[in-house]
Amino acid sequence: MSDLPLAGVRVADFGWIFAVPHTTSWLGALGADVIRIESPKRPDLVRFLGATEGKPGINRSGLFHSINFSKRSIALDLNTQAGAGVARRLISMSDIVVENFGTGVMARFGLDYEHLRALKPDVVMMSGTPLGQTGPYAGAIGYGPNSLAFSGISHLTGYPGGEPSGIGGTWPDFVVGVVMAMGALAALHHRDRTGEGQYIDLSIAEMVTGMIPEAMMDFFLNGREHGPIGNRDPDIAPHGVFPTAGDDRWVAIVTVSDAEFTALCEVLEAPATAADARFSTMAARLQNVDALERELGELTRRLDRDELVAKLRAKGIAAGPMYNTAEVMADAAMVESGMNIELDHKEAGRRVIPVLPVSFSGFTPNYYGGPAIGEHTDQVLSELLGYSSEEIARLRAGGGVL
């Protein structure tokens, strides 16, 4: 345990839904003692999604478990003085506080940064909201996928000339989770060197806008306005997803040189395509990309997806199958990767949980299954926060501790 990078670091986790729970699972896996504050009166909606084997129950959400490993849970009512008081005692013993309530909610609990730094001057606090803590629309609420609309990326994602779209995997929530982990760790590093804490304000929409630099920079540099281009790349053709034999089976193919395009045509047994003047150079293929994609699609349509992928890989061409979730999990390299591991859960049993997508040669992350709601209330209040069992009983009777 002690060789974990964040051993000795405590995190007070006021997160919910997807983004911040992902952040704190990262921190917990890295060895931090993450204590998630929950309220059975107003539980995380995620606790009701994806019930294990279809049997409902607040501690049975597979969805919750996939983003809440490696942390403890305590149950408080922050709307009560007593509940907020317990939270304050926890914060006074924490290094990092992280939250993604709507702007202003932490202040209502008396838990905004100004209050927190009075409790713990070197605390690092980080908030994530759709549009940030300041500005005329600071209070705007929304899920991560709603923020995509504001950021410009929805305008750019879609079929060429078609309607705007969102992105799979409830994008950008899990990107936000990692970026917030990065921000918190950077601030922790600064604190370790200087003794200074700080407040970090993340706007999800701004983060996503920062991830479409080609469109933003082309607008600012040249006044050009980009729209959706599907799977295409402005500099590379083919760069697409093509149908193969069977129902909804597709293959992604990218060739970055003329030689690779020739090799692709060999695999497809299409000498006429290889010899076609419209496709003879990268510039020509880009110019005739509609015809190119149509022709390649006709060629791939009759082929077995996995055989085609294997042949293309053998030629050094970038190719991969379009996978659904079950196929992702079943892929031999995924099984071997150590990213999907079995963790135990009191009510859900032993289940596969996707953990960090990274391996470290110096340590094994600390992975354990997600908590039942309030599972660690007594443990944390007595062992860590020093409440006696009588005090805990009194807090419970008063409704501050749930």
Place this chain on the structure above:
Amino acid sequence: MDNHPSPGALEDLKIIELPMLDAMPFFAASWAGKTMAELGAEVLKIEPPKIGAQDRRYGPIGRGGSDAETRALHLYLDCNKLSATLDLNDRRGRDLLMRLLDGADVLFNPNPPALNDRMELSWRTLCARFPRLIAVSTTFFGTDSRYRDFRGGDLVATQMSGVGYETPFNQVTDPPNHPPLRAAERQADYMTGYTAAAAAMAAIEGRKRSGKGQHVDVSQWLAMVSTIRINVGELSHDSPRAGMHRRLFVRRKTNAGWIYPCRDGFISFRSSPGNFWEGAVRMMDSPEWTRDPLFETETLRLKNSDALDALLTSWFMEHTKQEIFERAQAQGVPCFPLYDIREVAENEQYKARGFFQQCEHPVAGRFTMPGPPYRMSRTPAAIRRPAPRLGEHNAIIFCERLKMPRDQFEALQLEGVI
């Protein structure tokens, strides 16, 4: 060039970023370098002599100057970095890299394992030689994977991760003619870059305790799979909801999906769960149809979502995105206008927050670019220097830091090693 007074959170760190030497564009290491550089770390970008790194060869080209100095990706991703050129295919180039790695905290290396082995730059070699070094591999599939020698990249990782399966999100109406999509630009590269930066910081924390560096193995494919983790969780828990994540689930069947047309474009809007529905009803001034028994409960609204979406859309079509945004937010309903690029560039919220930053570049001139993803109150991420010209810091790095005699420096330049 330093024009920002506040310290960076990472100002004590020295980072080296290697160029992708494979022909497949791959910007994960460059993105990781950007993430650390804007927080104040010294990031030295090693570039192939003459052609420079991939950032100088892809994406839109700014006005004036040469491609290599005004490519958009270079101006944006390499901002705050130093540039030195080295031919890593030449032993002398690699020897100089070794001298630079002595004293570096982090190395970001995007190159495929086989190429690293050939160049004697494998992480095992480097970690043995530099025990305090944090060697971060950002590769397509991971350095230990059975796929380690396969080409990947943004499109392949997106499709193999399950993200492509759901993109466009809930909008596939004509499956045979609607291939799965990627997200705009290079999200798989950038997600991998952020993952690598966060993992590098974890290893920095670890080194404070152990005194030792280590290898950090970041796979683009796995980084993308980590973004569909809820789908994996549902499937592994045998949740009936797992079936919802199907590509052919057309938007209207998911109820109050995300994107709707309106009078002057599109909005993103969510009226589920129930308290949002109540707000949506108030937002529309409680029209008669919202009291239809068809829409009485969440379950019924889901079941009758075709009819519901049609009625919602008819109301949206009478209002502009700004009106709907403000009216929905006033009722506590998640809703945002769907902006095109000009609207993003000009919106009041970003302006008020100063999200876009001004950069002054000797070749590209003065231009605007997006700022960092977070506001740090003590150590703001900032533009400390514009993107470097190719090899701009060669003399500082080789002659001053490595104390290379001037004649040797010039000879190596002539031979194309520097």
